[in-house]
């Protein structure tokens with residue numbers, strides 16, 4: 001069984017065929033245990049892993065990695081880095097073991113991102129990823145992945161009730 005992913009920046013043309021075993025939720029634990037293999041091409045996973053390794057050593061992301069990331073993921077890279085620089089990404093965890101990421105967008109609006117199913121509720125994700133299908137992710141979701149890779153995600157504990165409200169409504173109670 002194969003899943004078909006569109007190649008970045010080639011909407012409507014070239015596709016990558018991924019064997020089913022590489023699309024399972026248990027495949028590939030990315031930076032800080034993020035599961036990304038289900039949704040990203042291997043090259044994007046590798047770039048994020050390289051960024052994590054390099055950033056741990058140098059607290060810096062080299063230009064060649066940023067250029068490569070932009071080539072693969074497109075124009076969302078710089079806005080995502082801006083969100084990371086502003087420490088806009090938080091990981092909310094509840095005693096039940098569930099966790100979600102929240103990203104404060106440029107307008108101040110808070111987006112609850114679900115990395116377990118690679119989803120952001122923003123209009124850009126709905127249009128560019130889900131509807132048009134030419135993009136792999138929005139700036140908020142990439143900010144989550146980058147923030148995790150760089151180890152700068154803010155950690156917040158919430159109650160189970162709070163988590164339930166977040167997951168059912170996607171907003172703060």
Ligand SMILES: [Zn+2]
Nearest residue numbers: 120122138140
């Ligand atoms: Zn988004």
